[in-house]
Amino acid sequence: MKTHRILIALALAALLAACGNPDTEISTLSLTVPDVAHGDVQVVDLYRNASLEHLANSRHEAVAFSWAIPQNRVLAPRPETHRSVSRSFIIRTTAAGLRQGVDLPLTAPGAVMKISSEHGLMITPDKLVLTDPVGHVYRNNTAMDTVVSGAKLREAGMMVDLGTQAMKLRADLPTGVQKLRLSEDVAANLEGEIVIQVLEKQTATTLALQAAKSNYLRGERLHAKLEWTNADGVAVARVRSSSAWVTYPNGRVVPVTVANDGTVSLTLDEVQNLTPGALVEIHADAEVELANGQVVHRTVKTAAAYALPTARLNPSVKALDLASPTIRVGMSVEVGSAGRYAVTGTLYGTDSAGHRVPCMVGQSAKWLEPGTRQIELSFDRAKLPADADVSAPFELRDVRLADQSRMGVLHVQAKGVLLR
Numbered sequence: 001m002k003t004h005r006i007l008i009a010l011a012l013a014a015l016l017a018a019c020g021n022p023d024t025e026i027s028t029l030s031l032t033v034p035d036v037a038h039g040d041v042q043v044v045d046l047y048r049n050a051s052l053e054h055l056a057n058s059r060h061e062a063v064a065f066s067w068a069i070p071q072n073r074v075l076a077p078r079p080e081t082h083r084s085v086s087r088s089f090i091i092r093t094t095a096a097g098l099r100q101g102v103d104l105p106l107t108a109p110g111a112v113m114k115i116s117s118e119h120g121l122m123i124t125p126d127k128l129v130l131t132d133p134v135g136h137v138y139r140n141n142t143a144m145d146t147v148v149s150g151a152k153l154r155e156a157g158m159m160v161d162l163g164t165q166a167m168k169l170r171a172d173l174p175t176g177v178q179k180l181r182l183s184e185d186v187a188a189n190l191e192g193e194i195v196i197q198v199l200e201k202q203t204a205t206t207l208a209l210q211a212a213k214s215n216y217l218r219g220e221r222l223h224a225k226l227e228w229t230n231a232d233g234v235a236v237a238r239v240r241s242s243s244a245w246v247t248y249p250n251g252r253v254v255p256v257t258v259a260n261d262g263t264v265s266l267t268l269d270e271v272q273n274l275t276p277g278a279l280v281e282i283h284a285d286a287e288v289e290l291a292n293g294q295v296v297h298r299t300v301k302t303a304a305a306y307a308l309p310t311a312r313l314n315p316s317v318k319a320l321d322l323a324s325p326t327i328r329v330g331m332s333v334e335v336g337s338a339g340r341y342a343v344t345g346t347l348y349g350t351d352s353a354g355h356r357v358p359c360m361v362g363q364s365a366k367w368l369e370p371g372t373r374q375i376e377l378s379f380d381r382a383k384l385p386a387d388a389d390v391s392a393p394f395e396l397r398d399v400r401l402a403d404q405s406r407m408g409v410l411h412v413q414a415k416g417v418l419l420r
Contacts, residue, residue, distance in 0.1 A: 041215050041412040043312035046336030047271070048370065050310050055405040056276035057340050062366035064376065066347075068383045069358045075346070078398075078414060083210040086300035088199040090285070095121075098194055101131075101181035105287070105295040108202035109171040110145070114164060118192030122150070122163035127183050130169075133176030139183065145170045177295055204231040207298035209284055215409040216280060217309040218268055222246065224282045224302065226262035234290045242286040249278035249306060258284065271308060277407035280306040307408025310337035311368070313401050319419040322392060327379040329396060329419065335368045339405035343375045345416065346398040349390030358397075359390045365404060394419045 052058075069075075091102050104111075115123050130143040141147065150164035180196070205228065212223040226244075228236050242258040246266050250273040256264045268280065283301040290296060311333055318330035331343045342365035349359045362377040377396075384390065395418045401411035 040414060041213065041217065041409055043217060043309040043410055045219050045309065046312060046334065047218060047308040047310055048336040050308050050337035050339070050406070052338065052405075054275060055339070056407045057404040058367075059340060060367040062364070064362070064364040064378050066360050066362040066377075066379045066383065068360055068385065068388075069346075071385060071388060073358065075358050081211050081214045081304070082302055083208050084300055084302040085206050085208045086298045087201060087203050087206055088197060088299060089297040090299040091196040091198075093194050093196070094192070095182065095194060098123075098180070098182045101179045102196065104178040104180050104196075104198060105297045106169075106173075106175050106178055106198070106200065107205055107294055107296055108175060108200045109169075109173065110202060111169045112166065112199045112201070113169065114160075114166045114197045114199075115194065116150075116161055116164040117194045121192065121194075122165065123182070123194065124165060125167050127185075129181050129183050131179040131181075132174050133178065134174060138173075143169055143173060175294075203296075204234075205229070205290065205294075205296045205298075207284070207286060207296075207300050209282060209300040209302045211282060211302055211304045213304060215305045215307070215412065216268055217307055217408075217410065218271060219309065221265055221267050222280070222282070222304070223263065223265045226258065226264070226284055226286065226300075228262075228288060228296075230290065234292050234294070236288045237291045238289050240287040240289055240295070242284070244282070244284040247281040247283065249274055249280065258286070268306065270306075274306070274308065274406075276405070278306050279303040305409060307403060307406060307410065308337070309410060310339060310403050310406065310408065311335045311341055311401065311410055313343075313399070313411045314372070317396070317417055322394060322419055325381050327381065327394065327419070329362075329377045329379075331375045331377060331399075331401075333368060333373045333375055333401065335370050335373050338367070338369050339403050340365060340367050341375065342402045342404050343377060344398075344400040344402070345377050345396045347379045348395040348397055350393055351389045356395055357390060359384060359388065392420070
């Protein structure tokens with residue numbers, strides 16, 4: 001009996017000591033989310049010993065701060081990734097190819113055309129011959145409504161070569177497949193690539209390209225989707241041709257296959273010569289025939305952030321003394337490559353009606369060496385308005401880990417953990 005009373009007394013003493021210690025860990029939670037939300041980013045395999053050259057941020061001092069979210073502020077759901085919509089197409093050819101003629105499938109009047117060459121060769125509109133779908137031939141600028149030189153384009157702020165020429169076709173030209181070629185008095189042995197860009201502002205048919213996420217990591221599978229839209233409701237009857245490719249930040253180009261449903265995918269593997277804040281570009285070029293027989297050509301591209309997975313958040317989250325004026329949450333970070341890392345989280349509290357509402361944002365950053373390290377988020381409740389209708393239980397959402405040295409987003413998690 002005496003032993004039993006001693007054990008109870010020791011247990012009570014331990015409990016009282018815990019309550020009086022502001023650094024006491026009151027709960028160890030998990031960031032593991034069974035159903036990862038759309039757009040979440042999570043590191044699987046760490047990339048170790050990434051280069052420390054050309055870092056965007058190499059500061060070693062630790063910082064931590066928080067700020068209140070205005071009451072009744074409804075946070076917007078995570079924005080969708082950028083959806084690039086194209087009303088234009090690009091044709092790449094040579095002087096010899098342009099002498100033979102290239103097809104321009106035009107779907108709307110008043111198309112704008114820009115022609116440039118690899119070596120700055122100036123191809124003036126008077127050297128072009130256009131044949132419309134009914135066989136009419138237009139020479140010496142007769143198909144053009146407006147012509148603008150490269151010099152004028154540069155004065156307007158466009159970064160183009162002086163040899164670039166832009167022109168707007170006459171609005172009364174018939175739509176359909178036009179044939180554009182060089183006139184016979186232009187030498188066919190001119191070297192270099194010629195790029196023809198055509199923009200149809202008035203078209204009813206567009207091609208959209210959208211990546212599944214805004215941020216990708218090395219080793220992840222990139223997914224994107226092509227989608228044709230016609231404002232008049234005319235369906236695509238068949239795909240005449242389609243191609244896609246991914247361009248890495250260092251210029252490496254990898255062709256990818258376009259599936260029947262318009263999806264493209266590629267496992268990202270490049271690690272060389274990546275600059276901070278690098279982007280990976282997804283390009284596509286396709287030509288279709290609509291149900292009304294109209295041929296449409298479109299070229300489109302979009303981009304997503306690309307980074308090396310230099311660190312990751314461990315699932316263990318330590319909530320410290322939630323009843324104190326400053327709520328502290330310890331985040332465990334497994335670091336593969338030295339650098340400056342930042343953790344951001346949004347703190348949700350419970351209002352008087354029992355609803356979870358956003359109340360604060362916290363961010364902490366510090367230099368971390370390889371290994372298992374800690375970054376602590378702190379939320380200063382004194383920064384909340386005096387009449388703030390928020391109390392426990394609290395929840396941590398929209399948790400993010402960023403490599404500030406290399407400007408990479410390494411972890412994005414919409415669903416967080418309940419702090420209790």
